[in-house]
Amino acid sequence: MPSPLAAQHHDGPIDDAARGALADQGLELRLVANGDADGFRAWLQAVARGFLDGERNDEQLQAGLDRLGQRRLVGVFDAASPDPERPVATFASWVAELSVPGGLGIPSVAISSVTVAPTHRRRGILRSMMEGELRRAAELGIPVAILTVSESTIYGRFGFAPAAMSGRIRVDVPRARWAGPRPDGRVDFISRERFRELAPGLFDAVRLRTAGEIEMPDGHWDRFAGTRPDAEHPERLRAVQYTEPGGAVRGAALYAYRENHDDFARSKVGVHRLVAETADAYAALWRFLLELDLVGELTASELAVDEPLLWMIGDRRAATLTVQDHQYVRILDVPAALSGRRYAAPGVVALDVSDPIGFGEGRWLLRVGEDGAASVETWDGSDPGAPTVRLGVAELSAVYLGSVSLLTLVAAGRAEVVPVRASGDAPAPADRAPADALAAAAVFAWPETARLSFWY
Ligand SMILES: CC(C)(COP(=O)(O)OP(=O)(O)OC[C@H]1O[C@@H](n2cnc3c(N)ncnc32)[C@H](O)[C@@H]1OP(=O)(O)O)[C@@H](O)C(=O)NCCC(=O)NCCS
Known part of the structure; x- marks a missing residue:
């Protein structure tokens, strides 16, 4: 409905x-x-x-x-x-x-x-x-x-910017050595159809925890699980689930092998999907995948760029991480978007936003309270008594999910932080600039990395 x-x-x-x-x-x-x-x-x-x-x-x-x-x-x-x-x-x-x-x-x-x-x-x-x-x-x-984009050059002109990056990892499996937790639950093989039944509930239980994810579009689960009539080589997919000691299923994964005919013990495995509701499910499923016999290399895409997995292997250099722009965001309504998220630290920032198509153009005061909730009011340009951030709507969209640092955009010349005006004995604006840029960036930053785990 x-x-x-x-x-x-x-x-x-x-x-x-x-x-x-x-x-x-x-x-x-x-x-x-x-x-x-x-x-x-x-x-x-x-x-x-x-x-x-x-x-x-x-x-x-x-x-x-x-x-x-x-x-x-x-x-x-x-x-x-x-x-x-x-x-x-x-x-x-x-x-x-x-x-x-x-x-x-x-x-x-x-x-x-x-x-x-x-x-x-x-x-x-x-x-x-x-x-x-x-x-x-x-x-x-x-x-x-x-x-999500075929080419990163197309959509910036329309105010879009990448706000969640995706990580692709390649692991030299024999070299990696599992060094993470070894949960007590069990991993079992299941059919692709069973994966298809389980996955939506598991994903919906965790989706809101990670900025950048969206509701799974219609048809995607069947595409992943190869349960669509037009699926190509669905028989190659293997599925497993993780059941915690109490009996509840808390995670599931889908993967496929590619045999290496020259050296059977160096076959490849591609992880198509791993959904985990708990830290135990996450560790148990990745451990299972990294301890598969006859596998030389494991690859997985659309991961977080700081995936905990990277801290669960004994040899960090067994894993190679490639980062790509992935979830593009374009703010259309600045007050609604900014008051719709939470913030990690209280603070006040004045925003002077330009927009090539107009929707987000304007000046606002963003006030974040102790509880992390924000109010956004129009600002007439008078002394805000707070750092002023001048940026385009694409740059504001980039920092919106909390994982692209405003400091990075300032260093790249794509945003400017105007220091708080001096009053009384306060330091001159030039001296304040780094501290004010840091304070403004801290308002937008969010400690959990944004991620989108699929294409749409
Ligand atoms: C990308 C695509 C939709 C562009 O359509 P188009 O009608 O040629 O684009 P427009 O003529 O409206 O161009 C609009 C602007 O985008 C720019 N642009 C269009 N395609 C671009 C591209 N591939 N790379 C960089 N800039 C591009 C144009 O130069 C133009 O710039 P300007 O208005 O700032 O001068 C079309 O080339 C296409 O179908 N490509 C293959 C499929 C694809 O990749 N789709 C995008 C999926 S995310």
Whole structure:
């Protein structure tokens, strides 16, 4: 049952300005109804073409219909093309709860399936779709937009920035040596179907603990577990669960082997998913994976960049960590977004925010109380008696989840902290600058690392 906001978003009209801009080019921007099977199939074929996939067969199309049926689908149509019912551009979005610091969730608009046909590229179609759809979301009061990206160069101009990074680790298994806890519970093999049943509950129990995670999109669990009719090589997946001594299942993992035919004892294992509700489940499942016989190398992606696992092996250099930008955030409503999260330390910061598209432009005072809750009020620019942070909405979005340091952005020249004005015997502003930058950065920082454990 979609929430009222999700329904409003799904069924809302197309933005007039975006429609007009594309009509000027002889193109039609319109919604594609989820129930219009032919229209939806043509839209899915356009998405596949945009992402360099082949034509989808009936089974794959059906899986797409089942999976994306709840999303708001937008297409751009060119009546002059030989296949006018197949869109030349696609865009999908839906309302998803985004986990933010403090164990809370806020509504966000998640964006996916963004493509423009190579025949129609670089004439502003993405810009029209993006600006139009962001405007719709902002009008509905959705505080942030989020996406994962094919290329990191595309979305900064629209105010997005990576706010949660992802870690990929490669472990030289024989060298690693388990040095972590050895919990008393048991690890058992289960079927992929059983994993599919267990995983949503386990994930929902932990999702709000980690800023950057979102509600699992429809169809993702079947994709992971290979329980979709169009799954490729599902038989390669193995699943295990962790049961604590009391009998409750607290975690599960999915992995797959790749044999090494030249040296059987150096086979590879890829961890597709590991969900753990407790520290014991986490340790027991990783220990199981790192002690598999005949495995030379283990890889796992979309992990936290400071995964506890790295502290659970005897030889830290057995693990190589690669970091990538992953969860992109774009604040649409500054007061709603900033008051929607919690903060680790009390403080006051004045914010002077610029926004290329306008939604987040303005000046605010962010006041964080002893309880970590914040109030955000408009600021007229008079002496705030607190450090002033001048930055763009992309930079504010980057620090929003608490894992990108404002100090880093200041050092990179992407944000500026104006010191508190001197009064009486107080030190001159230049002397105060480092302390004020530190104080401002401390307000945004959150001790638990933000992470998103999948792509969408
Ligand atoms: C990325 C894509 C959607 C861009 O569509 P498009 O209609 O050509 O983009 P626009 O003409 O509206 O360009 C808007 C702006 O983005 C820039 N831009 C577009 N694609 C870009 C890219 N791949 N890298 C860097 N900048 C890009 C344009 O230069 C333009 O900049 P400006 O307005 O600041 O001058 C399209 O190239 C595509 O479908 N690529 C393959 C699929 C894909 O990667 N989709 C994104 C999934 S996250």
